[in-house]
Amino acid sequence: MRQLEVIVYDPRWPTLFEEERVRLHAALGELAVRIDHNGSTSVPGLAAKPVIDIQVSVRTLQPIDAYRTPLQQLGYTHVPHADDSFCPFFHRPHEWPHTHHVHVVEAGGEEEARTLAFRDYLRDHADMAQEYAALKAMLARRFSAMEFESRQAYADAKGEFIERVIMTARAQGYPRGLG
Secondary structure, three states, X not given: OOEOOOEOOOOOHHHHHHHHHHHHHHHXXXXXXXXXXXXXXXXXXXXXXXXXXXXXXXXXXXXXXXXXXXXXXXXXXXXOOXXXXXXXXXXXXXXXXXXXXXXXXXXXXXXXXXHXXXXXXXXXXXXXXXXXXXXXXXXXXXXXXXXXXXXXHHHHHOHHHHHHHHHHHHHOOOOOOOO
16 A cells, blocks of 8 residues: 655745646636635645645536646546535546646635635644654555545544534634635
């Protein structure tokens, strides 16, 4: 079993995000209300899987082809899932290991706020970021990088921690400056 790889923070991650943000903006134009770096690679100092997570906020999630087609032209693959109703997911390249993940959310919606609250809270609270890093390192040893189901189980196993942080963050007024 090839374990999931969680590596030390790479200071190149913000630059890799910015390069992809430019490509996404060029492809999506005004469809993209916001394009945010999210996930662990967006938190300075946080260990992470070396995958740049990007949240694209759009005015409406339907029709999905409005943004699926330009994302496919950039090499992204849509992964149909029950979450499509609030957060369609895309990755590139098609095969693992992925370098980029795109999560599409409704601008001004709850999923947009939750994701940014989690990111911003971890950026402001190094102790929680380190607790999260330790959890991810422990979980990564238990899951395979090569199977989608195992990668999904890894994501699910982080859920309780993530929900706890989001509840705390939202109670403290995170995300800041959204809107």
